[in-house]
Amino acid sequence: MRICVLGGDGYCGWATALYLSSKGHEVAIVDNFLRRQWDHELGVQTLTPIQPLAQRLAAWQELSGHAIELFVGDVTDYEFLASALESFRPSAVVHFAEQRAAPYSMIDRKHAVFTQVNNVVGTLNLLFAIREILPDCHLVKLGTMGEYGTPNIDIEEGYIKIEHNGRSDVLPFPKQPGSFYHLSKVHDSHNIAFTCKIWGLRATDLNQGVVYGTVTEECAQDEALINRFDYDDVFGTVLNRFCAQAAVGHPLTVYGKGGQTRGFLDIRDTVRCIEIACLNPANPGEFRVFNQFTEQFSVLELAHMVQAAGRQLGMRVEIDHLDSPRVEAQDHYYNAKHSKLIDLGLQPHYLSDALLDSLMNIAIRYQDRVDAAQFLPQVKWREARNQRTRRNASAAVALSEPR
Amino acid sequence: MRICVLGGDGYCGWATALYLSSKGHEVAIVDNFLRRQWDHELGVQTLTPIQPLAQRLAAWQELSGHAIELFVGDVTDYEFLASALESFRPSAVVHFAEQRAAPYSMIDRKHAVFTQVNNVVGTLNLLFAIREILPDCHLVKLGTMGEYGTPNIDIEEGYIKIEHNGRSDVLPFPKQPGSFYHLSKVHDSHNIAFTCKIWGLRATDLNQGVVYGTVTEECAQDEALINRFDYDDVFGTVLNRFCAQAAVGHPLTVYGKGGQTRGFLDIRDTVRCIEIACLNPANPGEFRVFNQFTEQFSVLELAHMVQAAGRQLGMRVEIDHLDSPRVEAQDHYYNAKHSKLIDLGLQPHYLSDALLDSLMNIAIRYQDRVDAAQFLPQVKWREARNQRTRRNASAAVALSEPR
Numbered sequence: 189m190r191i192c193v194l195g196g197d198g199y200c201g202w203a204t205a206l207y208l209s210s211k212g213h214e215v216a217i218v219d220n221f222l223r224r225q226w227d228h229e230l231g232v233q234t235l236t237p238i239q240p241l242a243q244r245l246a247a248w249q250e251l252s253g254h255a256i257e258l259f260v261g262d263v264t265d266y267e268f269l270a271s272a273l274e275s276f277r278p279s280a281v282v283h284f285a286e287q288r289a290a291p292y293s294m295i296d297r298k299h300a301v302f303t304q305v306n307n308v309v310g311t312l313n314l315l316f317a318i319r320e321i322l323p324d325c326h327l328v329k330l331g332t333m334g335e336y337g338t339p340n341i342d343i344e345e346g347y348i349k350i351e352h353n354g355r356s357d358v359l360p361f362p363k364q365p366g367s368f369y370h371l372s373k374v375h376d377s378h379n380i381a382f383t384c385k386i387w388g389l390r391a392t393d394l395n396q397g398v399v400y401g402t403v404t405e406e407c408a409q410d411e412a413l414i415n416r417f418d419y420d421d422v423f424g425t426v427l428n429r430f431c432a433q434a435a436v437g438h439p440l441t442v443y444g445k446g447g448q449t450r451g452f453l454d455i456r457d458t459v460r461c462i463e464i465a466c467l468n469p470a471n472p473g474e475f476r477v478f479n480q481f482t483e484q485f486s487v488l489e490l491a492h493m494v495q496a497a498g499r500q501l502g503m504r505v506e507i508d509h510l511d512s513p514r515v516e517a518q519d520h521y522y523n524a525k526h527s528k529l530i531d532l533g534l535q536p537h538y539l540s541d542a543l544l545d546s547l548m549n550i551a552i553r554y555q556d557r558v559d560a561a562q563f564l565p566q567v568k569w570r571e572a573r574n575q576r577t578r579r580n581a582s583a584a585v586a587l588s589e590p591r
Numbered sequence: 592m593r594i595c596v597l598g599g600d601g602y603c604g605w606a607t608a609l610y611l612s613s614k615g616h617e618v619a620i621v622d623n624f625l626r627r628q629w630d631h632e633l634g635v636q637t638l639t640p641i642q643p644l645a646q647r648l649a650a651w652q653e654l655s656g657h658a659i660e661l662f663v664g665d666v667t668d669y670e671f672l673a674s675a676l677e678s679f680r681p682s683a684v685v686h687f688a689e690q691r692a693a694p695y696s697m698i699d700r701k702h703a704v705f706t707q708v709n710n711v712v713g714t715l716n717l718l719f720a721i722r723e724i725l726p727d728c729h730l731v732k733l734g735t736m737g738e739y740g741t742p743n744i745d746i747e748e749g750y751i752k753i754e755h756n757g758r759s760d761v762l763p764f765p766k767q768p769g770s771f772y773h774l775s776k777v778h779d780s781h782n783i784a785f786t787c788k789i790w791g792l793r794a795t796d797l798n799q800g801v802v803y804g805t806v807t808e809e810c811a812q813d814e815a816l817i818n819r820f821d822y823d824d825v826f827g828t829v830l831n832r833f834c835a836q837a838a839v840g841h842p843l844t845v846y847g848k849g850g851q852t853r854g855f856l857d858i859r860d861t862v863r864c865i866e867i868a869c870l871n872p873a874n875p876g877e878f879r880v881f882n883q884f885t886e887q888f889s890v891l892e893l894a895h896m897v898q899a900a901g902r903q904l905g906m907r908v909e910i911d912h913l914d915s916p917r918v919e920a921q922d923h924y925y926n927a928k929h930s931k932l933i934d935l936g937l938q939p940h941y942l943s944d945a946l947l948d949s950l951m952n953i954a955i956r957y958q959d960r961v962d963a964a965q966f967l968p969q970v971k972w973r974e975a976r977n978q979r980t981r982r983n984a985s986a987a988v989a990l991s992e993p994r
Contacts, residue, residue, distance in 0.1 A: 202678070234823070249749070252697060262618060266700060291790070297669060297716070297719040300719070301712055301715055301716075303710055304712075304715065304778075304782075305708055305711075305712065307709065308708075308711065308778070309704055309707075311770075312700070312703060312704055312707065313700070313704075316700040316975055319975045320975050320976075323699045339758045339760045339762055340758060340760035340992055341753060341754075341755040341756065341759065341762075342756045342758070343753055343759045348755065348765075350744060350753055350765075351744075351754070352744040352745060352751065353742045353744065353745045354851065355743060355924070356743070356744065357742045357743035358766065359742055359744075360765045360766065361765070362762035362763045362764070362765055363752075363781065364752075364762070364763065364784075365765065365781065366785070367785075368715075368782070368785070370784055371778075371781050371785060373783055374775075375707075375711070375781070378766065378768065378774050378777055378778070379707075379771075379774055381767075382769070382770075382771070382774060383769065385960070386918040386920060386972045386973060387973065387975070448820075471938075473892035515789040521739040521758070547603045551675050562623075562977070569789045570789060570790065570791070572719055
């Protein structure tokens with residue numbers, strides 16, 4: 189089928205675009221390279237040496253024989269977005285094109301406002317473009333498990349049946365997001381649900397857990413296709429950071445007690461989940477929600493797993509508990525349902541198998557590129573102004589000397 | 592106490608500013624006159640001939656001896672907003688400064704995006720300004736009963752205890768808003784709740800019902816102080832429109848069956864609710880939600896009440912059922928709790944008493960200013976582009992001839 193991947197130059201987007209292309213779908217990428225710009229702003233870079241998109245796409249075409257079409261522009265620019273959809277005419281649009289880092293949204297007011305405006309306006313534009321140009325096109329939207337927060341009851345997939353004063357209804361699951369970024373995804377979910385109702389759009393909201401790993405079958409085929417591996421304090425996800433830390437003998441930086449429990453998944457499952465959603469579209473008017481993760485762990489459990497993996501490789505891995513920069517429960521109930529994608533055929537990769545092959549090996553292979561100044565959290569939730577860029581610059585100088 | 596009223600030149604804002612001033616509070620108004628601009632854009636005007644704000648404020652000072660301070664600017668401009676708060680240093684900020692009409696937000700993409708960006712960014716700016724300048728200042732935020740939609744269970748005040756799979760938690764009441772405007776208020780509520788949690792801000796979200804009436808004790812003291820009375824299809828509220836229609840012998844325009852049930856309140860209760868919230872502030876870190884309405888009616892019930900009131904005045908009032916321009920349930924369960932403001936001392940005005948004195952009398956007094964072309968709905972929820980301005984212009988020509 190014809191699938192348009194918005195944000196196809198990013199971490200999940202690139203892996204998804206290649207996977208869909210390898211499966212024989214006609215794929216187009218829409219991207220404005222903002223993700224690469226943020227690396228420059230923060231003075232960080234991916235552990236893996238990723239190539240410019242033009243070279244990535246050329247390498248993929250040479251290797252696979254499949255061309256991926258490219259539209260360069262910003263989804264907050266309606267005329268651009270509409271013209272791209274008009275030109276490519278996809279059956280499904282996969283929307284990754286948002287600012288996706290909680291710490292980035294918490295730097296200060298400008299970053300909070302940017303994150304919410306960028307994400308909300310991009311999604312509103314997409315909803316209007318689908319309505320006006322391709323009303324039958326299926327929207328596959330990346331949400332986050334963080335929309336739910338950590339309620340003291342089981343988390344269902346999008347909706348919950350509530351019995352109250354002798355009556356009952358099935359209602360959207362209450363949302364308690366934990367950053368201005370997570371809030372932007374909650375705003376999106378509400379906006380999308382509304383347009384499914386009034387315009388009969390078909391949409392799937394994938395409330396994704398924390399993604400780990402970088403190696404998919406496609407990305408592994410050539411050095412030019414390698415995917416991002418972010419381990420910094422802003423865009424890095426926790427498991428990637430722990431592996432980078434283990435690789436260079438830096439203690440794993442657990443925030444607080446480490447009892448924070450979340451859903452996780454391998455990037456090889458992300459790409460498969462996206463295809464499953466595309467191949468099984470929501471019905472017209474349906475706002476469908478899947479919880480997209482495969483296992484749940486506490487942060488401390490992850491640290492212990494990385495410690496054990498390091499031991500197998502003869503490495504000594506220590507664990508540090510830092511004051512948490514976030515405002516979040518460090519010890520809480522967590523039980524989130526995630527059966528809908530399994531029911532549609534997802535066969536999960538489990539972390540116990542992937543840790544050595546798909547994470548530690550990458551971290552060790554590129555250990556010379558690790559910048560330890562990127563490990564420590566600099567953005568504090570309780571502050572309204574974090575000097576992320578300046579403090580990082582001086583921290584980098586201070587920390588680079590002892591190495 | 593020192594109270595800053597954002598949007599103090601608007602319908603609820605003006606009545607509130609005068610009421611608070613009359614009670615001896617030190618009041619400042621922040622406004623950028625966008626509300627007046629929208630009248631020009633849509634080619635409509637308030638039934639009552641309101642005066643420019645400078646003249647309103649001069650008249651109030653002369654009459655009452657109380658000065659109201661004025662800051663002219665836009666709350667989406669952070670530097671302006673911060674300087675106004677820095678200068679006035681209020682104990683409470685009452686935030687009415689949002690685009691508040693559902694039909695306006697549904698005109699087209701630009702109006703939808705404008706409404707959400709304007710409302711969300713203004714509130715984000717205010718949250719950051721309070722955090723940075725006056726962290727103990729109490730935010731009194733105008734939300735809407737429309738955030739809840741029409742669930743098949745009782746609507747609680749902000750939170751609901753949910754029992755699920757043998758566990759329980761008190762969670763935010765699920766939201767099912769019915770327009771891009773109502774969605775913007777849901778976004779605001781989530782953003783405010785989060786900042787109460789991370790920064791310890793104190794906030795009260797007033798989920799207000801549909802307001803009716805224009806006469807408060809203060810506004811009635813002088814013609815120069817008269818408040819807005821909007822009856823047009825975009826900014827007009829339903830009861831005001833019905834009264835204007837009755838006054839000129841136009842059938843009451845009920846959308847669909849008229850079984851749509853909502854909470855309503857008299858503007859004299861709006862102003863009192865605001866003072867009650869200010870005098871009884873939320874605790875630091877508390878995100879408190881009050882449902883601010885006094886009675887619930889279906890639209891058809893309101894039409895029958897206006898019909899009966901007209902009969903008392905010797906007028907013959909007919910009722911028309913139009914195709915609803917909205918996408919909403921026309922026959923549904925509705926039972927919304929609203930005891931918290933009563934518990935704090937609110938003594939409601941009831942519609943049965945107010946209809947003749949505070950609504951019909953105003954409509955009849957200004958009946959020569961009624962423009963019947965403003966009555967009919969032109970913004971349809973199922974359309975992504977409504978030509979509101981152009982269609983209004985031709986409709987005005989067409990409809991003005993038979994009169």
